[in-house]
Amino acid sequence: MKLADVLVRPVLTEKVNDQMENTGRYTFVVDKKANKLEVKAAVEEFYGVKVERVNTIVVPGKNKTRYTKAGFLEGVKSSYKKAIVTLAEGENIDLFSL
Numbered sequence: 001m002k003l004a005d006v007l008v009r010p011v012l013t014e015k016v017n018d019q020m021e022n023t024g025r026y027t028f029v030v031d032k033k034a035n036k037l038e039v040k041a042a043v044e045e046f047y048g049v050k051v052e053r054v055n056t057i058v059v060p061g062k063n064k065t066r067y068t069k070a071g072f073l074e075g076v077k078s079s080y081k082k083a084i085v086t087l088a089e090g091e092n093i094d095l096f097s098l
Helices: 014-022 036-047
Strands: 007-010 025-030 051-059 062-068 071-077 080-087
Touching: 007 036, 014 025, 025 036, 036 051, 036 080
Parallel strands: none
Antiparallel strands: 007 025, 025 080, 051 080, 062 071
């Protein structure tokens, strides 16, 4: 797998922002076929940092239902894979710069 295809997007929530500031952990949505070694290599290459540890999670899909004028609409929210990357001491990634 190409390293450019591994990282889909960073996750930016309040919980993740707190982890970034306090523990140096960054969360990314990654390709479902990517393994920990590929995620580590992609983060190190694209952001120029030293990765200490990678944890991966497959978030399962969920059934979603909503009520509209036309009646109930049902669908499925697709599953995806997250990677929580712990950086070495003193390293950081600036995700908010343009």
